[in-house]
Amino acid sequence: MESEPPTRIMVAVNQSTIKGYPHASISSRGAFDWTLQKIVRSNTAGFKLLFLHVQVPDEDGFDDMDSIYASPEDFKSLKHKERARGLHLLEYFVNRCHEKGVACEAWIRKGDPKEVICLEVKRVQPDLLLVGSRGLGPFQRVFVGTVSEFCAKHAECPVITIKRSENEAPQDPVDD
Numbered sequence: 001m002e003s004e005p006p007t008r009i010m011v012a013v014n015q016s017t018i019k020g021y022p023h024a025s026i027s028s029r030g031a032f033d034w035t036l037q038k039i040v041r042s043n044t045a046g047f048k049l050l051f052l053h054v055q056v057p058d059e060d061g062f063d064d065m066d067s068i069y070a071s072p073e074d075f076k077s078l079k080h081k082e083r084a085r086g087l088h089l090l091e092y093f094v095n096r097c098h099e100k101g102v103a104c105e106a107w108i109r110k111g112d113p114k115e116v117i118c119l120e121v122k123r124v125q126p127d128l129l130l131v132g133s134r135g136l137g138p139f140q141r142v143f144v145g146t147v148s149e150f151c152a153k154h155a156e157c158p159v160i161t162i163k164r165s166e167n168e169a170p171q172d173p174v175d176d
Helices: 026-040 072-100 113-124 138-144 147-154
Strands: 007-013 020-024 047-055 103-110 128-133 159-163
Touching (some): 007 113, 020 072, 026 128, 047 113, 113 147, 128 147
Parallel strands (some): 047 103
16 A cells, blocks of 8 residues: 655744844744644654745845955855854754654745745645744734735645734734
């Protein structure tokens, strides 16, 4: 009897706006933990988690305005530094999967998170997309926008949005 391929769940993750890299956001950690507890459970061989982190390029291209740039190599190091930050973020999720015995892959893309996530869903074709949500109110959503709402409307697969619990919400809900 041939075994079925594992269910592939794409999990969009981002860094904490409070702690920064390499710390995962409250919403990302919550969505990941929920996936392990409620979907994967003890069936670790039945699932493969696909972690996507989308880095948002700085509008002017410079992330650290307090640095001094004296040579062309200084500018080259900026690209490597940002990528390394994203890799450390993904390392958290990959390490946790390996501890639990769940197969996984992880990668980084650059761009607008909502658009890149939907493009990656189309390219990779996961069975399910899982995104965390900060639980913003209607007024905040107008100004901040939500990646989870956009993905729920435009991703070409089923989408599960996991709200963070109230006891994990920082004083300012925009923080994560």
